[in-house]
Amino acid sequence: MTELNLVQAINRTLRDAMRQDPNILLLGEDIGVNGGVFRATEGLFKEFGADRVIDTPLSETGIVGAAIGMALYGLKPVAEIQFLDFIYPAFDQIVSELAKFRYRSGGQYPAHVVIRSPYGGGIKGGLYHSQSTEAYFCHTAGIKVVVPSTPADARGLLFSAIDDEDPVLFLEPKRIYRSLTGEVPDGTHRVPFGRARIVREGSDVTLFAYGAMAPLAAEAAETLSRDGVSAEVVDLRSLVPLDEATCIASVEKTGRAVIVHEAARFCGFGAELAAVLAEKALYSLKAPIVRVTGFDTPFPYALENLYLPNAERIVHAARNAVRAS
């Protein structure tokens, strides 16, 4: 075990995976000589060289398109998109190509590409360095979407992403890259996809969150406990595939669901989760499902802290849910 922050855990995991498998290579903007704008690839260029840590021209469609070609040929590319906000030039490659290669070729051409990308707000990044648009990708069949919220899960999910035979979008909550540390297993610790993590057990209400919202949900649960409200916190970790069983079991126990994400509410991931709970756990619900999310506005700059969910908003929503029944 080593005490690491989230970005250090990602860095070590990339390093360890590359040491184990010469087919793994990285490509992206500023990831080589510069070590990545968030330093996620620090030191890897020096250790593995320009053939395996490839500084590319400034073109996201080039990065993802080339990564697809490499994967078809048998390598295991891990592409970095510098900010999720800049992924859209590659949207066609991801949605039309990467996600569909296995299916559209009848299984002849699986394309195993991992795309890592920092996402989310809380860093004073304004419109174009803050958004949380995972739902666009979750909506597309054929690509998995995972989001760690702890350094240990970052390592475990990233190893699993690299091992996986399918394309994976690995979203990194940049707001908590360095703000929290945790014990990280040194070995090849893997967190399987499709398994949510119960962060804290409770009996009155379930708080569902992922990424940078998970620690806020835990903080809210702590506040609620002082009021005598027992909140269970579920960190989804894996959006596609979704661990429906754990989500349903939790709501069957607590009877109340508060879904937290920083993405805008309309057609956000919470809408899918709320629908799953309504379809499969309606009779366990004692109160309406509540969503605590970003607003349906573009992501603001100066008023960022009012846009983003915080522990107080989560507590407020949970109290209302408990009071409602």
Added chain:
Amino acid sequence: MVEPGTLPVAPTVSGAQALGEAALRDAYQLMVMARATDERCLMLQRQGRIGFYAPLMGQEAAQVGASRALTPEDWVFPAYRELAVALARGVPLKAIFDQLLGNADDAIKGRQMPNHFGFRTVNFVVASSPIGTQITQAVGAAMAAQRRKDPIVTIAFFGDGATSSNDFHAGLNFAGVFQCPSIFFCQNNQWAISMPRKRQTRSATLAEKAAAYGIPGVLVDGNDIHAVYDAVREARARAVAGGGPTMIEAEVYRFGPHSTSDDPKRYQTDQELLAAKERDPIGRLKAELIAAGHWHEDADRKLWEDARALVSRTFEAAEKGKPLDPRSLFDDVFAEMTPRLAEERAGFDARLREGATKS
């Protein structure tokens, strides 16, 4: 008449001399085979026996000439009009028809509309509809081959319209920067559905665009199989020797519609089409073979008869193929089915058993 698919794949390889008599006759037979297939498929679509078709007529010399300069180990990243490339790489006609029909033998399991086939066995990557996306992918595969030190090239086929796409720019730019073994083979057939070549770019030629990426750009007469073959052979030799990528523009003319969903009379003059047909690559190669004493009219008549008969026979055999298993709808989304998909399939299965859902 030798059926494509029973031929040895790509009998000539880069570094060999110019196409010899046997190779030319073989290329000619393939071109006729592709044309006969096109003609038949346009009719089949009118008859409602296939849903869609995008003919390549007019591009046979470009496709066969380029294919013959490649080795079986090279990787082809096609657009959706590369029937003759697939045949030249040894794909049996039956496999093409199975794909047009989406039957149980279709290599891509009925997942895409006609012409979007792919055959891993001959390194013919599965096509898609978005324009130009295969270009960056071909570059990535070439970068992978470069890293593995495999003596191969990847070749991206695309049209004049694709030179306006994001991925054309990104792909050529990456290839220029990384000097990977890529060939960009642009079949300029003068039309992107209804938009003439001049609506894509003010550039005098498409080939000259390569210069901006620091890579050689070569303009060839795509109706001249020798010119195409030589250009690809040279590009291939340079790429494998570490000399980097090449873009080739093969000037051709699209004799047919963009696809069966389109009527070229709305935007194309008869005069222009007739003038283009004067330069028909099949007529040109036939005349050359006859003049050289390698071919004669009787053999030609027989070739066409045989080709048409083979196309009919093969299509009828494919039409007798079994339909797809409806349950295959849920396969190949992921390597392993997710719980969500398994649940959806279970519900679908239950309805099928009740007879409620027709396939």
